[in-house]
Amino acid sequence: MSQDEAVRSTNDDAASCKRSAVHLGYWTDPYVQYFVRAGDRKPPEINRGYYARVTAIKLLVQQFIQVTQRQCQVVNLGAGFDTQYWNLCDDVMTPSVWVDVDFDAITTAKIHYIKSRKQLNEKLVSPVYMRTDLHSASYHIVGADLRDTDALMTKLCTECDLDCTQPTAFITECVLVYMPAIASQQLIKTVAQTFNTAFFVSYEQVNMKDRFGEVMIDNLRQRGCSLSGVEHCTSLDTQRARFLSTGWTSSDSLNMLDVYKSLPQTDVQRIEQLEMLDDYDSMAQLFEHYCVTWASRGSSLFHSISLRHSHVLSHSLSHNRSDSHSDSHSDSHTNVIDSTH
Numbered sequence: 001m002s003q004d005e006a007v008r009s010t011n012d013d014a015a016s017c018k019r020s021a022v023h024l025g026y027w028t029d030p031y032v033q034y035f036v037r038a039g040d041r042k043p044p045e046i047n048r049g050y051y052a053r054v055t056a057i058k059l060l061v062q063q064f065i066q067v068t069q070r071q072c073q074v075v076n077l078g079a080g081f082d083t084q085y086w087n088l089c090d091d092v093m094t095p096s097v098w099v100d101v102d103f104d105a106i107t108t109a110k111i112h113y114i115k116s117r118k119q120l121n122e123k124l125v126s127p128v129y130m131r132t133d134l135h136s137a138s139y140h141i142v143g144a145d146l147r148d149t150d151a152l153m154t155k156l157c158t159e160c161d162l163d164c165t166q167p168t169a170f171i172t173e174c175v176l177v178y179m180p181a182i183a184s185q186q187l188i189k190t191v192a193q194t195f196n197t198a199f200f201v202s203y204e205q206v207n208m209k210d211r212f213g214e215v216m217i218d219n220l221r222q223r224g225c226s227l228s229g230v231e232h233c234t235s236l237d238t239q240r241a242r243f244l245s246t247g248w249t250s251s252d253s254l255n256m257l258d259v260y261k262s263l264p265q266t267d268v269q270r271i272e273q274l275e276m277l278d279d280y281d282s283m284a285q286l287f288e289h290y291c292v293t294w295a296s297r298g299s300s301l302f303h304s305i306s307l308r309h310s311h312v313l314s315h316s317l318s319h320n321r322s323d324s325h326s327d328s329h330s331d332s333h334t335n336v337i338d339s340t341h
């Protein structure tokens, strides 16, 4: 398997972990089941990790959409089989434009699932399906290599008609770490140079120079997947610095243990009832090796967007939307350090 194929395969892991957690009731997502088959049941710490990751990104993106009163654009880079667009449709919270970007092989598969599922394609207005790309009134998919920033910007600004003067959020959920550090820096810098008023949300590894981090890196390397961008994952400071050195004017970062503690606690208490967790310390150790970083430029409106006090936010997490779809799973557990893409 080539390095790029190994990187692409991390999308299968992420999608199946999300499906597992949704099935157990961690959050509601009626759409993930259309992109990935039911797989093994994951350990509670993995399910809680995905819960914290998905909830944190959802809270930041919802705050961005709310402060811009939906007059905004969102670009999900390395989106994989992400389903946020469909869930935002159900919550009547869609931005003016949403774009999902990934390698051609992933976008081709995603378009195939969208085309073949009424529940997905009925949410698109005037869709035009191509092999690797899809364009509709407010949702686009484009196949692109994030390491080629010129080609990416051309696709975004010409084929998806993104307006560089509009507030635009970029999401990288466990993506930048798979790119060479120099390429992810170029990407973050090009986004800042192209979009005047922009917000960035990034989820990935942190504290990777300690023993636990080294084991994570070794496990992935043995599976043919190297974390080429890991030098930015040394600390919360290195995570913030990568933005502040590339044209972003403010940046903040929290490890996932602190994120978990600052999420709306009524919902955290609800999910903690779903499964017994044997070892809180192992979960805490795992959570201290992931973080969410957010950055902005061009508008002071974005300074209010944060996860630091998200327990007091009144945003609807939409976890209680009834999920009428259920699926089956087995009881086998997967290795914790390996299942965290």
Ligand SMILES: C[S@@+](CC[C@H](N)C(=O)[O-])C[C@H]1O[C@@H](n2cnc3c(N)ncnc32)[C@H](O)[C@@H]1O
Residues within 6 Å of the ligand: 007, 008, 009, 010, 011, 014, 015, 077, 078, 079, 080, 081, 082, 101, 102, 103, 106, 144, 145, 146, 147, 172, 173, 174, 175, 178, 179, 341
């Ligand atoms: C761990 S998966 C995460 C998928 C999705 N963001 C999520 O969290 O569910 C990483 C994704 O980044 C994509 N990716 C990594 N490097 C990329 C690149 N150079 N160009 C396009 N996509 C890339 C992979 O194909 C994969 O879909």
